[in-house]
Amino acid sequence: DTLRILLIIIAIAYPLTLVVATGGGAFLAGRALSPIDRLTGVARRITAEDLHQRIDLDLPNDEVGRLARTFNDMIARLDDSFSKQRQFTADASHELRTPLTAIKGQTEVALQRDRDVESYKQVLQNVNTQVDRMIRMSGSLLTLARADAGQIPIASEPVNLATIVTDAVEQMSIAAEAKSIEIKIAPGPSVRTFADEDLLLQLMLNLLDNAIKYTPQYGLVRVGWSAVGGAVDVSVSDTGPGIGPEHLPRIFDRFYRADTARSSPNGGAGLGLSISRWIAEAHGGSIKAQSANGSGTTFVVHLPAFK
Numbered sequence: 001d002t003l004r005i006l007l008i009i010i011a012i013a014y015p016l017t018l019v020v021a022t023g024g025g026a027f028l029a030g031r032a033l034s035p036i037d038r039l040t041g042v043a044r045r046i047t048a049e050d051l052h053q054r055i056d057l058d059l060p061n062d063e064v065g066r067l068a069r070t071f072n073d074m075i076a077r078l079d080d081s082f083s084k085q086r087q088f089t090a091d092a093s094h095e096l097r098t099p100l101t102a103i104k105g106q107t108e109v110a111l112q113r114d115r116d117v118e119s120y121k122q123v124l125q126n127v128n129t130q131v132d133r134m135i136r137m138s139g140s141l142l143t144l145a146r147a148d149a150g151q152i153p154i155a156s157e158p159v160n161l162a163t164i165v166t167d168a169v170e171q172m173s174i175a176a177e178a179k180s181i182e183i184k185i186a187p188g189p190s191v192r193t194f195a196d197e198d199l200l201l202q203l204m205l206n207l208l209d210n211a212i213k214y215t216p217q218y219g220l221v222r223v224g225w226s227a228v229g230g231a232v233d234v235s236v237s238d239t240g241p242g243i244g245p246e247h248l249p250r251i252f253d254r255f256y257r258a259d260t261a262r263s264s265p266n267g268g269a270g271l272g273l274s275i276s277r278w279i280a281e282a283h284g285g286s287i288k289a290q291s292a293n294g295s296g297t298t299f300v301v302h303l304p305a306f307k
């Protein structure tokens with residue numbers, strides 16, 4: 001009798017336990033995995049045009065919660081980089097349109113009726129200036145695009161800093177003379193750095209070009225360097241109008257120009273300092289600007305060095 005009762009109990013209890021365990025397991029697994037389902041849903045809805053979607057973060061700090069947070073962070077980074085790219089394309093198109101509109105306007109006016117040779121020459125000169133501007137801009141855009149894609153090989157050879165500075169100053173001397181600006185080199189210690197000579201020269205030329213461009217006639221540009229521990233600080237300072245504190249944090253952004261430059265006829269496209277920053281960082285260094293409105297600007301490039 002006892003055995004029979006036991007058999008009946010086992011016959012009922014076993015399947016019942018199995019059903020309860022399976023149901024409970026399925027319920028718990030469903031609850032645990034439902035955030036993953038939400039994650040999948042959001043991932044499916046996300047397209048490049050709609051990167052604002054996020055998973056609501058009312059989740060405990062367990063594996064799934066951490067996965068959801070990591071996913072949200074990744075989408076935020078993608079969102080940021082896509083909007084930067086969109087902004088970049090919009091700015092680039094705008095910048096290229098400006099000289100094209102100028103060319104179109106001038107040639108159309110010139111072609112409206114017959115003119116003397118001098119007038120045609122003048123138009124051609126203006127067109128030439130605008131084309132030069134576009135060539136410079138496309139060159140800068142290409143450099144930045146290749147830099148972003150990691151396609152610019154960076155040589156690492158011992159470079160004497162004094163040589164680079166002297167070369168750059170020499171190359172800019174004509175532009176400086178045209179504005180009666182004096183460039184003074186304050187020689188620092190004999191320092192060498194492992195660098196790509198061409199890129200470093202380009203960085204110095206960018207800084208000197210800006211210093212000359214934005215400093216009024218009869219101004220002074222100083223170039224010098226000093227060794228700090230295992231690094232070297234190269235500085236380029238000018239007696240120009242300076243950069244206001246509201247602009248200073250943004251001057252290294254692509255296409256950013258402070259107002260003073262916008263009103264200047266020879267202001268560039270706002271790409272020179274972005275390229276300069278990339279060059280400094282590609283060498284394991286950094287670049288910063290110090291300035292106050294009306295009291296000149298100093299750019300300091302910090303580079304690893306060896307004596």
Ligand code: ADP
Nearest residue numbers: 210211214251257258261268269270271272273
């Ligand atoms: P741009 O081609 O316009 O010179 P940059 O990227 O070289 O572009 O510089 C960005 C902006 O920073 C300039 O438009 C200008 O407003 C400001 N700037 C750079 N260098 C100087 C300087 N030495 N003095 C004053 N403003 C400067």
